[in-house]
Amino acid sequence: MSRIYVGPTAVYSLGQVGELSLLTSFDGDVVVPKPVREASAVEPTVTNLDELLDGDDVRAVTEADADIERAQRLLGEKDVGTAAAVIAGVLARRDSDDRSAVAVVSEDRTVRQMCRGLGAQVTSSFGVVVRATLEDKYLSPRQAKRIVRRIDQHGMHLTGELRERAVGEIGD
Template sequence: MTGVFLDATTLISLGSIDELELFRDFSGELIVLPAVKSEVGTEPARTNLQRFIETHDIQEEGLEYAQQVPRAMSVLEESARNGDVEIIAAVLAYRAEDRPVGVVSDDRRVRTTADAFGATVTGTIGVVVRGVEAGISKDDGLDIVERIDARGLHMTGELRDKAESLIQEAAEEI
């Protein structure tokens, strides 16, 4: 089964507008690592994340990736263990066992590194597009993008146009 690691960037973006349910459209095991969870400190994202974890089968612990932490720290040029390091360490551990792995993050460095190590990567907009592909309406998808933009992601005009285009394409394919 694919492990899908959720990063704080997307948890905060979607948690701030109470849209974490969109993650349920992913196939695979959703995983929120302890260091990532601790980085979600803003409200209402923190409370919404806690509720999401409690009401769904979200993996939080018991994963073996500690042996990959030094390599992840080196690759990311980090001097301390944090959520980014743990996600990359987990990706390295999964790939070392030839297991499929995904990462959901808006952090360019995490996305680029995870992709380079063979993870499937997407971000907040990809989560919304997947939601449209799974059946939410195009208008609801566009509304979610607008609410994300208003609550803190603050998209560039180019990203907003791309999001709208991807949502439109996803709606047409249904």
């Protein structure tokens, strides 16, 4: 079964607009590394994340110390940050007996590039909205476009070109 690691930027952007449940549109085990959960300290993201984790569809995980240390070395970081926690998950999955797909949801450029280089599929919170629209018959393109605009207004500012691309991928 595939595993999808969610980074802090995606937790923040989807949590601020009350749309973290869109993460459940993925086929696979959706996880939020514990350092990401701990770093999510802004309301309403905290409340929305707690509600999501109280359900059975998404869980918080801690990766092995050895994987965290490897991720820190790759990043050149000394503390266990959220980036190291996400990358450690990709490393752990890559080295496991179950080499099924691994994906990362993040807007962080460094995390995205490193995870892509490690063989993970990478998407953003906007990609989550697009996927949910395509996979879920209950989320209409009109609703998805509103969600993209709300995310854009709550801090994950897109250039006009990127916003139109995200909205365009949703279709009509």
